[in-house]
Amino acid sequence: MSGLESLPITDLAAAVSRREISAVDVTSHFLDRIARFDGELSGYVHVSEEAALAQARRLDQRLAAGEATGPLSGVPISVKDIVAVAGMPNTGASYSRLGRKPEKDAPVVRRLAEAGAIILGKANCHELAFGGPSFDLPFPPARNPWNPEMFPGGSSSGSGVSVAGGLCLGSVATDTAGSIRLPATMCGMVGFKPGFGVVSVEGVDTLAHSMDHCGPIAARVEDCRELYAAMSGMVAKRPPAAEVPSFASMRLGISRCGWGLGEKLRPEMAAALQGALTLFTDNGGTVVELDLPPLETFHAPGAVVMMAEIAAQYADEVRGNFSAFGEMFRGRALVGEGLGAADIAAARTLRDMLRRQVDASLATVDAILMPGALASAGPLKTVDKFYFLEEPIPNILANLTGHPALAFPFGKAGNGLPSGLQIVGAGGAEDRLFDIAAMFERLDPDPLRLPPRYFSR
Numbered sequence: 001m002s003g004l005e006s007l008p009i010t011d012l013a014a015a016v017s018r019r020e021i022s023a024v025d026v027t028s029h030f031l032d033r034i035a036r037f038d039g040e041l042s043g044y045v046h047v048s049e050e051a052a053l054a055q056a057r058r059l060d061q062r063l064a065a066g067e068a069t070g071p072l073s074g075v076p077i078s079v080k081d082i083v084a085v086a087g088m089p090n091t092g093a094s095y096s097r098l099g100r101k102p103e104k105d106a107p108v109v110r111r112l113a114e115a116g117a118i119i120l121g122k123a124n125c126h127e128l129a130f131g132g133p134s135f136d137l138p139f140p141p142a143r144n145p146w147n148p149e150m151f152p153g154g155s156s157s158g159s160g161v162s163v164a165g166g167l168c169l170g171s172v173a174t175d176t177a178g179s180i181r182l183p184a185t186m187c188g189m190v191g192f193k194p195g196f197g198v199v200s201v202e203g204v205d206t207l208a209h210s211m212d213h214c215g216p217i218a219a220r221v222e223d224c225r226e227l228y229a230a231m232s233g234m235v236a237k238r239p240p241a242a243e244v245p246s247f248a249s250m251r252l253g254i255s256r257c258g259w260g261l262g263e264k265l266r267p268e269m270a271a272a273l274q275g276a277l278t279l280f281t282d283n284g285g286t287v288v289e290l291d292l293p294p295l296e297t298f299h300a301p302g303a304v305v306m307m308a309e310i311a312a313q314y315a316d317e318v319r320g321n322f323s324a325f326g327e328m329f330r331g332r333a334l335v336g337e338g339l340g341a342a343d344i345a346a347a348r349t350l351r352d353m354l355r356r357q358v359d360a361s362l363a364t365v366d367a368i369l370m371p372g373a374l375a376s377a378g379p380l381k382t383v384d385k386f387y388f389l390e391e392p393i394p395n396i397l398a399n400l401t402g403h404p405a406l407a408f409p410f411g412k413a414g415n416g417l418p419s420g421l422q423i424v425g426a427g428g429a430e431d432r433l434f435d436i437a438a439m440f441e442r443l444d445p446d447p448l449r450l451p452p453r454y455f456s457r
Contacts, residue, residue, distance in 0.1 A: 004029050005166030006455060009075050009223040012169065013116065016074030019063055023056035023074035027118050030076040034120070034167050037454055040148055043162035045081050045139045046089045047121035052076075055118050070116035072230055077112060078123040078162040078171040082205035083214070085109050085119055092128040092205055093137050096317070096324035106203025108172060108214055108231045115230040123171055124158025129179060129207050130310060131329025133157065133383055141380060144187060145451040146417050150377040153186035155179040159217045160187040165454045170218040170227045176207045177306055177388060178373075178395025180215050181407035181422055185372030188409040188418030188448045190224040190437070191217045195427050196402030199231050208309035211302070211399040219450065221408060221438040228430065237431045238438075245442045247285030252277075252423075252436075253365035254287060260294025264391055266375035272411030272419040273371055276440065283443055290361045290368065298354055299392035301347035302400040308344045311336030328385050355401040362403070362426040367436055370394050372420035376413035398424050406433040408440060409448040418448050 004012060004026055015021050031049055038044055062069050079085050082092045084102035091097045105113065113119065124142040126132025132154050133141035142157035144150040145165040152161050156173035160183025163171050173180045175193040184191025192215045199214045206212060216227035222238070229236035254277070258265070265273075277287055314333040318325055325333070361368065371394050384390065398405035404425050411419035425433045441447070449455075 005033060005169070006450065007169075008220055009072065009169050009218065009226050013071060013073045013075055016059075017063065017069060023059040023118060024053060026074045027052050027056040027076060027120070030120060030168060037165055038167055040143065041145060041161050041165050041167070042124055042140045042142045043158045043165055043167050044078065044121045045091060045093060045124045045158065048088050048119070051087065052118050052120050055113070059116060059118070070114060071226060071236070072112065073116035075117045075170065076120050076168045077117045077227075078120055078159060078168045079109055080125050080156050080159050080171065080173050081122040082125060082129050082174060083109060083172050084203040085122065088122055090122070091138065093125050093132070093139055094127045094325060094329070095138055096321060098138060102203070104203075107200045109203070111233055112172070112227070112230050117230070120168055123156070123162050126155035126157060127326050127329040128205060128314070129155040129174055129176065130332055131326045133380055134326045134328045136326045143380060144377055145454050146188065146377070149379060150417060151186060151380045151383050152377065153183035156183050156217065160184055160189055160191070163187070163189050163217050163219055164451055166450065170216055170223060172231070173215060173217050174201070174204055175213045175215060175399065176211045177302065177399050178393055180213070180217060181395050181405060182373060184217050184407040185409070185418065185420035186377040188420070188451070189217050189219055190221050190409070191215070191407040192224050192228055193398060193405045194228065194232065194430055195404040198404070198430065199228070206313055208306040209313075210309060211306055213399065221434055221441050224406075225434045239435055245283070245439055247280050247283045247439060250285045250436065251288050251365040252280055252285055253290045253361055253368040255292050256289040257294060259370070259394070260296060261374070261392070264374055265371060268376050268411065268413040268419045269371045269374060272421055273369070276369065276410050276421055279440070279443055279445070288365050290365070292357065292361055295392040295394060295397065298397040298400055301350040301354070302396040303389055304339060304343055304347035305351065305400065307336035308339050309336070331385055351400050358401050358403060358424075359426065367423040367425045367429070367433060370397070370422050370424060372407045372422045376417045376419055394422065403427060404430045404433055406437050408437045410440065410444065412448060
């Protein structure tokens with residue numbers, strides 16, 4: 001069976017479960033692709049060939065014995081290098097963590113393995129999910145498969161890259177201020193941040209404890225749904241497929257003030273947003289304007305809370321072992337020390353108010369539509385150290401409030417790089433977000449395909 005890297009997850013898992021192809025052959029296929037392509041992409045910081053093949057052999061033996069092996073049978077995945085996998089390095093792409101090997105899997109990894117997934121290795125990331133993209137770390141930064149000179153997003157950079165490059169079919173990523181959804185947007189993939197606490201972050205390096213989330217990146221909406229179901233310990237739920245796809249009876253909320261972004265929202269992202277709204281209304285959906293405050297109102301308290309919690313987590317260690325961290329991480333991790341207690345308390349109070357306001361808006365619609373980023377990917381070497389503080393981040397809203405959010409590709413920039421959007425839902429509405437995004441995926445008249453650089457040879 002050829003073209004395994006292009007298959008939907010359910011198709012591959014079904015083929016392995018029916019023994020039409022062995023899990024060992026699938027694993028070998030993806031290990032070969034990693035050997036061929038990852039030298040220029042740097043999607044992985046560690047590939048565990050022997051462990052992956054051993055896991056695949058055990059799966060094949062169970063299938064030969066007539067055992068059921070789960071909905072992800074033989075599906076190859078990568079795991080962000082701040083998430084514990086027993087026996088594999090867990091470096092966080094940092095000199096400070098070289099040599100660290102956890103003795104047990106994080107619960108999210110254990111659940112995926114129990115569902116039959118094969119863990120190929122550890123995905124690259126910004127240093128400890130915060131310091132990057134950097135060129136002074138143990139590993140070079142990951143590169144965008146649509147154009148290796150461009151930024152792939154972060155901090156789950158390798159998660160987005162390993163999926164978009166066809167080096168696995170899904171990845172475990174984390175998200176504190178958009179670190180799942182930004183790589184998905186930059187790389188043309190689907191990224192899902194569940195509601196706060198829905199997927200366990202045990203065994204994950206803490207960054208900002210009240211904003212940290214764990215979720216999947218995959219190439220398709222339904223692939224992402226399958227991974228999320230396994231990661232959360234739930235069963236994937238899908239509505240019956242409609243003969244004629246439609247948004248009828250769906251209500252999508254948008255910001256009446258355009259989030260106050262104006263020209264900060266670059267033309268390619270503004271065009272993607274308008275195109276999605278046109279597609280939605282042309283297919284029966286209703287757009288509702290919501291009286292939500294400008295994005296900066298969410299970004300400011302989100303940045304204060306995040307930077308304060310990061311400093312509380314890492315500042316002492318950075319000061320005590322300064323040279324063990326990259327220059328970008330050192331600078332970022334210490335910023336929060338300058339925040340006063342009154343400012344932090346005010347930010348947390350504002351967060352509670354904003355959460356209630358978003359809840360009230362979501363009670364009137366199925367989801368809120370937002371840009372996935374202010375712009376498509378720019379050059380990797382010119383990413384500013386504090387870009388996430390200079391302009392409001394669309395992604396930070398859902399981290400601050402804890403609502404589930406799903407990023408999906410829609411539209412293209414003039415240079416052919418992906419554009420993308422995200423939808424934010426009410427607490428507990430994770431499956432509804434998948435349903436809406438799946439409809440956009442089905443109806444998109446000009447869908448983004450996989451990067452031809454890695455899928456045409």
